[in-house]
Amino acid sequence: MSGKHVAKDQPQSFIFSSENLKTKDIILKKYPEVRKKSAVMPLLNLAQKQNDGWIPLAAVQYIADLLEVPYIKVYEVATFYTMYNLAPVGKYFVQVCTTTPCAIRGSGKIVEACKKYISSKEGHLSEDKKSSWIEVECLGACVNAPMIQINEDYYEDLDAISAEKIFKSFKDDSLPKLGSQKGRKGSEPIKQRLTLLKN
Amino acid sequence: MPKVKVDGVEIEVENGTTVLQACEIAGKEIPRFCYHERLSIAGNCRMCLVEMERSPKPVASCAMPAAEGQVIFTNTEMVKKAREGVMEFLLINHPLDCPICDQGGECDLQDQSVNYGGRSSRYELNKRSVKEKYMGPLIKTQMNRCIHCTRCIRFAEEIAGVPDLGAINRGENMEITTFLEKTVDSELSANVIDLCPVGALTSKPYAFEARPWELTKTETIDVMDAVGSNIRVDTKGWDVKRILPRINEDINEEWISDKTRYACDGLSSNRIDQPYIKKEGKLIPCSWEEAFLKISEEFKKTANIGGLVGDLVDLETIFSLKNLLSSVSGSESVDFRQKDFYIDPSHPSNYLFNTPIAEIDDADLFLLVGANPRLEATMINSRIRKNFVSKKTEVFSIGNPGDQTYKINLLGDNLSILKDIEAETNSFADKIKKSKRPIFIIGESVLNSKQGKFVLETSKNILKKYNALSGLNTLHRNASSVGALMLGAYNTNQDVLKNEILYLIGADEVEIDNKNKFIIYQGSHGSKNTKIADVVLPGAAYTEKDSLYVNLEGRVQAAYKASFPPGDAKEDWKILRALSDVLKKPLKFNTIEQLRSKIFESFSIFPEINQLPKVKTENLSIASVDTLDSKVQFTSIDYYQTNEIARSSKTMMECKTAREQLAKTGTDD
Numbered sequence: 001m002s003g004k005h006v007a008k009d010q011p012q013s014f015i016f017s018s019e020n021l022k023t024k025d026i027i028l029k030k031y032p033e034v035r036k037k038s039a040v041m042p043l044l045n046l047a048q049k050q051n052d053g054w055i056p057l058a059a060v061q062y063i064a065d066l067l068e069v070p071y072i073k074v075y076e077v078a079t080f081y082t083m084y085n086l087a088p089v090g091k092y093f094v095q096v097c098t099t100t101p102c103a104i105r106g107s108g109k110i111v112e113a114c115k116k117y118i119s120s121k122e123g124h125l126s127e128d129k130k131s132s133w134i135e136v137e138c139l140g141a142c143v144n145a146p147m148i149q150i151n152e153d154y155y156e157d158l159d160a161i162s163a164e165k166i167f168k169s170f171k172d173d174s175l176p177k178l179g180s181q182k183g184r185k186g187s188e189p190i191k192q193r194l195t196l197l198k199n
Numbered sequence: 200m201p202k203v204k205v206d207g208v209e210i211e212v213e214n215g216t217t218v219l220q221a222c223e224i225a226g227k228e229i230p231r232f233c234y235h236e237r238l239s240i241a242g243n244c245r246m247c248l249v250e251m252e253r254s255p256k257p258v259a260s261c262a263m264p265a266a267e268g269q270v271i272f273t274n275t276e277m278v279k280k281a282r283e284g285v286m287e288f289l290l291i292n293h294p295l296d297c298p299i300c301d302q303g304g305e306c307d308l309q310d311q312s313v314n315y316g317g318r319s320s321r322y323e324l325n326k327r328s329v330k331e332k333y334m335g336p337l338i339k340t341q342m343n344r345c346i347h348c349t350r351c352i353r354f355a356e357e358i359a360g361v362p363d364l365g366a367i368n369r370g371e372n373m374e375i376t377t378f379l380e381k382t383v384d385s386e387l388s389a390n391v392i393d394l395c396p397v398g399a400l401t402s403k404p405y406a407f408e409a410r411p412w413e414l415t416k417t418e419t420i421d422v423m424d425a426v427g428s429n430i431r432v433d434t435k436g437w438d439v440k441r442i443l444p445r446i447n448e449d450i451n452e453e454w455i456s457d458k459t460r461y462a463c464d465g466l467s468s469n470r471i472d473q474p475y476i477k478k479e480g481k482l483i484p485c486s487w488e489e490a491f492l493k494i495s496e497e498f499k500k501t502a503n504i505g506g507l508v509g510d511l512v513d514l515e516t517i518f519s520l521k522n523l524l525s526s527v528s529g530s531e532s533v534d535f536r537q538k539d540f541y542i543d544p545s546h547p548s549n550y551l552f553n554t555p556i557a558e559i560d561d562a563d564l565f566l567l568v569g570a571n572p573r574l575e576a577t578m579i580n581s582r583i584r585k586n587f588v589s590k591k592t593e594v595f596s597i598g599n600p601g602d603q604t605y606k607i608n609l610l611g612d613n614l615s616i617l618k619d620i621e622a623e624t625n626s627f628a629d630k631i632k633k634s635k636r637p638i639f640i641i642g643e644s645v646l647n648s649k650q651g652k653f654v655l656e657t658s659k660n661i662l663k664k665y666n667a668l669s670g671l672n673t674l675h676r677n678a679s680s681v682g683a684l685m686l687g688a689y690n691t692n693q694d695v696l697k698n699e700i701l702y703l704i705g706a707d708e709v710e711i712d713n714k715n716k717f718i719i720y721q722g723s724h725g726s727k728n729t730k731i732a733d734v735v736l737p738g739a740a741y742t743e744k745d746s747l748y749v750n751l752e753g754r755v756q757a758a759y760k761a762s763f764p765p766g767d768a769k770e771d772w773k774i775l776r777a778l779s780d781v782l783k784k785p786l787k788f789n790t791i792e793q794l795r796s797k798i799f800e801s802f803s804i805f806p807e808i809n810q811l812p813k814v815k816t817e818n819l820s821i822a823s824v825d826t827l828d829s830k831v832q833f834t835s836i837d838y839y840q841t842n843e844i845a846r847s848s849k850t851m852m853e854c855k856t857a858r859e860q861l862a863k864t865g866t867d868d
Contacts, residue, residue, distance in 0.1 A: 072376075
């Protein structure tokens with residue numbers, strides 16, 4: 001993997017919507033006036049939310065102008081953090097955890113399913129432009145490994161079959177219930193086990 | 200003051216010293232890439248690891264403050280292993296392309312790899328590859344070679360004041376770039392080439408020109424502006440290949456401006472390499488004898504002879520010209536001013552930059568009056584910025600000089616503000632009252648016949664009031680100005696241009712009406728005034744002669760001959776000496792030593808070489824002037840094209856175009 005994928009087709013301009021302008025003011029109020037550049041991360045997040053999950057370069061410049069810092073300083077932050085996307089993502093943005101616990105429990109199969117049902121290339125849109133996927137590091141749900149995050153929801157306890165089912169459901173927006181795909185509640189034991197001693 | 204033991208030797212160091220500096224004081228060499236004396240500490244290359252007692256791991260000495268009782272080892276097995284390990288990691292992604300790399304032979308990575316590296320690499324996978332980045336017409340990038348020391352980023356942000364460079368992505372994907380690969384818009388940008396410890400940032404105009412060991416190195420002085428930066432000229436045969444800065448803490452520290460560095464390719468184009476004589480409106484090549492005979496014929500006709508000295512002329516030449524003309528015509532009609540320029544030579548402080556450049560660091564208030572130091576004297580500006588960054592000193596300005604790389608508080612653009620300050624009706628008066636070391640910098644833009652006297656005298660009055668006359672500074676633009684003033688090469692009674700015969704020495708900026716005039720042009724480069732001349736004599740450029748220059752502080756510095764004048768061209772003072780023989784009024788010196796001792800005998804004002812003149816501001820006479828209601832009008836400065844050498848330079852033209860493009864696309868911030 002090389003650096004971050006930055007979209008070639010970029011919108012000419014970006015401005016916050018009137019609603020987000022109010023949010024921006026609330027964010028800026030959290031920092032002293034002389035330290036307002038500290039607001040760069042929440043503002044980038046706000047821009048990403050407004051722009052369907054990715055940050056165009058125009059937004060980088062817009063935020064730099066707002067915070068009175070050089071463009072490169074905002075660009076550095078936007079490229080450093082993995083959760084900022086600099087290229088368009090699908091309506092369903094799948095993040096597959098491939099860190100050790102998930103990898104041991106079979107996240108490789110999930111990645112293969114992504115390649116098969118979404119897009120052969122990581123970070124690129126699917127043919128119907130509805131979804132895209134990337135590999136990410138630990139999302140903190142190791143007990144229910146392997147797992148993926150779709151937009152802001154976790155889908156856990158996956159295997160090749162359940163992953164395929166989820167990815168196919170993008171077509172008619174009929175996503176299965178979120179959480180464990182094996183039917184357990186949260187991280188409780190499967191089959192209502194109450195202790196580790198009983199099967 | 201902590202006492203530290205380095206390899207068994209106990210030394211006492213200043214508070215705030217780092218372990219690396221302490222080791223250096225103890226005479227131990229510590230390898231490093233990211234650490235640089237004049238930049239902030241990054242601590243990311245890890246090459247400077249040393250062993251410290253009671254520390255289980257080696258410590259990065261550049262980022263570790265020296266403390267009482269530390270016991271440091273720089274020569275143990277642990278240190279050796281640590282350095283080998285770091286070097287191996289650094290080399291994992293560094294290409295093995297030294298044979299085609301311009302840094303080869305003067306590369307920190309190469310040297311330190313030989314000295315401190317292990318035997319060979321154990322890395323067998325593919326090295327990463329990084330795309331080349333565009334950083335303007337001066338900086339060539341080869342980003343595969345980058346070891347991410349971030350010196351360039353820190354330089355751009357801290358010294359140059361143009362935070363254009365940054366590191367994008369993370370971990371092994373980190374890349375150094377400018378936002379959307381725009382040109383680095385700074386007059387100091389090419390210093391990152393010197394700073395880069397590897398061959399990632401190299402010089403574009405010098406690419407594949409020479410190897411460092413093939414070059415002859417001459418330590419000399421720059422003449423692109425009046426600061427007199429110390430430079431090293433590297434030549435291969437006749438050709439000046441490149442110019443590098445030389446450390447002089449009193450003047451340019453270790454930086455030089457891009458114009459100083461890259462105007463040198465103008466030295467090999469557009470040169471005058473033989474004498475010319477005008478016949479039937481055309482300049483025809485001729486011999487020195489012919490040219491001299493023609494001049495002596497004309498000199499017999501009239502005693503109305505005037506001399507005009509250009510921007511890059513050395514002391515010896517000005518002195519010779521002045522003596523020649525006074526012995527021939529009895530008049531001393533020699534001037535260095537090519538435009539409307541107010542001077543008051545009654546006291547040297549009236550035209551000197553009275554604050555020594557190094558003491559700009561101690562100032563606690565700046566006032567620019569019609570000055571644009573960024574373009575007029577880049578190295579002075581970097582000092583002001585250094586002060587601004589380290590001490591948050593306020594910089595005020597009368598007249599808006601544009602972006603100076605630091606914050607400027609505009610007082611307005613009417614010069615009458617000076618009178619208000621004097622009368623304490625302007626709030627700036629309170630600032631200067633509280634200030635211990637205020638500095639006024641008066642630019643050439645306001646030193647004209649209309650405004651000059653008012654600005655100078657009022658400034659003196661203000662400074663006198665607060666006992667700070669040593670803060671009175673005139674910002675000259677040209678390398679010859681102060682020298683000419685000290686030599687008295689100015690003309691007060693009559694306009695030099697009215698003379699029937701004009702002797703121009705490199706005077707390229709002045710507009711001359713050549714009707715009924717006989718014009719002699721002596722200089723190194725062809726210019727618009729060469730075309731109107733009746734006789735053209737080929738002179739030497741600043742890298743081709745041993746000569747003295749006086750910088751704006753009044754400091755006399757010696758420039759040395761690094762290369763030879765092309766063709767029949769000769770050193771300028773020798774031309775004037777030879778001409779004086781033909782005119783049967785021989786000048787009374789035969790060697791440069793005699794000439795120099797003549798100058799120093801005749802003018803006691805000159806300090807010894809490299810020293811500042813002993814000028815006392817106490818007995819400076821001050822006149823009171825009426826208030827003047829007049830606005831600051833900045834004379835336009837085409838930074839990359841200020842003199843004939845720069846105008847002949849292809850690189851300077853590219854820089855100019857790049858800057859114009861930048862202004863057009865509006866990505867400039």
